[in-house]
Amino acid sequence: MSTTEQFKEIGHSGGQVVIRVGTDNQGRRGCQLTWQHQRPVAAAIFAVYALPQGVAVGQMNLGGIGSVPNPPPVPGCFQVFIGSDSEGRFGHECPDCEGYWRGGAGAQLCPYCGVRAPLHNFLTKAQRVYVAQYCEQMAEALTANIDGEYVIDMDAVADAAGKGVEKPPFYYAEESQQNKFSCKACGSFNDILGTFGFCSICGTRNDLQELSGKTIPNLRNLINSGGGYERCVRDAVAAFDSFVGRYVTHLLRHVPVTPSRKNRLTERRFHNLESVAADLKEVFDIDVLDGVDADGVAFAKLMFHRRHVYEHGGGEADTKYIADSGDTSVRPKQALYETQESAHRIAGLVLKMGSNLHKGFHDILPPDEEAIKRYRRFHDGT
Numbered sequence: 001m002s003t004t005e006q007f008k009e010i011g012h013s014g015g016q017v018v019i020r021v022g023t024d025n026q027g028r029r030g031c032q033l034t035w036q037h038q039r040p041v042a043a044a045i046f047a048v049y050a051l052p053q054g055v056a057v058g059q060m061n062l063g064g065i066g067s068v069p070n071p072p073p074v075p076g077c078f079q080v081f082i083g084s085d086s087e088g089r090f091g092h093e094c095p096d097c098e099g100y101w102r103g104g105a106g107a108q109l110c111p112y113c114g115v116r117a118p119l120h121n122f123l124t125k126a127q128r129v130y131v132a133q134y135c136e137q138m139a140e141a142l143t144a145n146i147d148g149e150y151v152i153d154m155d156a157v158a159d160a161a162g163k164g165v166e167k168p169p170f171y172y173a174e175e176s177q178q179n180k181f182s183c184k185a186c187g188s189f190n191d192i193l194g195t196f197g198f199c200s201i202c203g204t205r206n207d208l209q210e211l212s213g214k215t216i217p218n219l220r221n222l223i224n225s226g227g228g229y230e231r232c233v234r235d236a237v238a239a240f241d242s243f244v245g246r247y248v249t250h251l252l253r254h255v256p257v258t259p260s261r262k263n264r265l266t267e268r269r270f271h272n273l274e275s276v277a278a279d280l281k282e283v284f285d286i287d288v289l290d291g292v293d294a295d296g297v298a299f300a301k302l303m304f305h306r307r308h309v310y311e312h313g314g315g316e317a318d319t320k321y322i323a324d325s326g327d328t329s330v331r332p333k334q335a336l337y338e339t340q341e342s343a344h345r346i347a348g349l350v351l352k353m354g355s356n357l358h359k360g361f362h363d364i365l366p367p368d369e370e371a372i373k374r375y376r377r378f379h380d381g382t
Ligand SMILES: [Zn+2]
Pocket: 094, 095, 096, 097, 098, 099, 110, 111, 112, 113, 114, 115
């Protein structure tokens, strides 16, 4: 992705909230809300219930035409429409880690820390200010003794985006982040800071799709073009190392383990395949070597040892490498070399072990199967 697409303000999609205040035949004053939108940009909305003081307290399911919305969590709430940005996405902010991201409506968890919360708890600061302003306007419309139409003009908000003009009181806009990805499991759009995270809709980690869709194919291209096999081996093992690190961090955050096991997993990097595999098996019952034959395991272990040599030893074997790996085919100081075949082989093994870890991780922290099923039904009719 080009860096110019990062951290750019994305204007509001515009539209107008029309509040029609009237009196029914029994003399009760009430209001009816409609949302209208005429701008040539993508637009979506969701709705929340807010206390008249301006605090969102629940989600309101808009459903389709004719469907009855869920009741508010407390009586007397206002219905507040929250419009998307001009790309049809919503900004969200995590109440726990304060991370910001963009996605579709229906966020269920934070892509960064994985905390689950109802949608109205993921409003951004700017959206919360908007909710407060909106409620103020509603209260004013209802207490003024004049029937008629009141308009909250989000078109003015959209027009003010990206310009050095004074912003309307309802102003909010979103900001593009660094990795825009469609979750492979549920198809949802996410735009997150950095590269890796949970899908905010179904809770599937995106690390495996990054590994299988970008990291490994890029490495294979490099290998096929004959470029630096030793570097490719180093990078393949390093990719696995950081992959394991992220999964373990989240497992430790969400799965109770004894302090000694926790220390064991947090105090060391995942450089040694033998100990990584043993730790993951023992602590989380995850078998990263599942489906890898003995020959493959031995080869992968050797490549993990060689990674140190390529990363820290200038490519020359030393006595520690020979002792740790049991590789007796070389002498200390001898330069190690890889081939196109060995580089491809470790790339394939890293992907296989990554898939095993991903599967085991989601056996423990399952994603939202409903979101995934909906997507599959729509996508391939299953
Ligand atoms: Zn968070």
